[in-house]
Amino acid sequence: MDPERQAFLDTLVPYCPNKKEIWHPLDIEYFKEYPAPVMENAQRMHYTNLNSTITFFGPMLYYFARAIGAEHILEIGMAEGYTSFYLANAAKDNGTRYGMAGNMYYGVEILGKALDIKEQMDKLELPNDIRVMSSADITPETFDNVTFDIIFQDGNHERDYVVKEVETLYPQLKGEGKGFLICHDVYGPAEDGVHEIINDPRYNWEYIRICEIYGIAILRKMDGYKEGKRWTN
Ligand SMILES: C[S@@+](CC[C@H](N)C(=O)[O-])C[C@H]1O[C@@H](n2cnc3c(N)ncnc32)[C@H](O)[C@@H]1O
Numbered sequence: 001m002d003p004e005r006q007a008f009l010d011t012l013v014p015y016c017p018n019k020k021e022i023w024h025p026l027d028i029e030y031f032k033e034y035p036a037p038v039m040e041n042a043q044r045m046h047y048t049n050l051n052s053t054i055t056f057f058g059p060m061l062y063y064f065a066r067a068i069g070a071e072h073i074l075e076i077g078m079a080e081g082y083t084s085f086y087l088a089n090a091a092k093d094n095g096t097r098y099g100m101a102g103n104m105y106y107g108v109e110i111l112g113k114a115l116d117i118k119e120q121m122d123k124l125e126l127p128n129d130i131r132v133m134s135s136a137d138i139t140p141e142t143f144d145n146v147t148f149d150i151i152f153q154d155g156n157h158e159r160d161y162v163v164k165e166v167e168t169l170y171p172q173l174k175g176e177g178k179g180f181l182i183c184h185d186v187y188g189p190a191e192d193g194v195h196e197i198i199n200d201p202r203y204n205w206e207y208i209r210i211c212e213i214y215g216i217a218i219l220r221k222m223d224g225y226k227e228g229k230r231w232t233n
Pocket residue numbers: 051054057075076077078079080081082083084108109110111133134135136154155156161
């Protein structure tokens with residue numbers, strides 16, 4: 001590697017409790033190929049390799065969650081914990097910024113490695129409630145009395161899973177335009193399910209989809225929304 005670039009990378013001291021995992025070889029490879037100092041700095045803290053197919057989504061989700069002041073964030077499908085890290089930090093940092101107590105990142109993952117992610121989050125004092133379970137088993141009692149600002153749907157993208165997750169969790173998503181369902185792979189495997197929930201008359205959304213990187217959709221729950229709103233009310 002170009003020594004100047006290496007020297008720059010050496011200055012990026014990660015906020016990571018586990019020294020073994022300080023260097024993320026895939027990150028270095030990625031940035032060597034596609035230099036992007038702003039992103040390198042934004043990405044230097046996470047405890048896992050960046051998800052190089054959806055490089056931007058971690059920071060994008062962080063800033064989105066910060067922009068809306070999200071308190072309770074649910075992620076379905078955590079994999080290596082890449083986006084999980086950003087979402088959990090957003091919940092924590094919103095709590096600090098707005099003096100809110102009880103902010104929480106909730107994660108649901110079928111694989112036991114989610115418990116390793118939990119261990120990392122605990123070390124970093126990131127507020128988390130991580131369950132090793134299938135999203136198919138979520139009931140209204142699973143997250144009793146929790147109302148979510150964001151649900152990030154990134155688990156099993158088959159139609160039945162996507163539809164069932166939304167059927168169960170729609171009542172627990174904030175209304176009045178304040179709750180967001182973010183779906184990945186909507187121009188890929190999640191297309192059928194997400195198309196169905198967008199058009200289901202039981203739900204009231206405004207939404208946007210982008211096609212790039214398998215597609216992402218942001219659906220905003222509009223139940224109880226009053227037109228004529230200004231940002232101050
Ligand atoms: C695309 S990956 C998640 C990537 C992660 N959100 C990120 O961007 O870093 C999908 C994950 O969903 C998990 N998964 C699959 N089916 C699931 C289900 N029914 N419930 C919960 N998690 C599931 C898989 O084990 C896998 O880790």
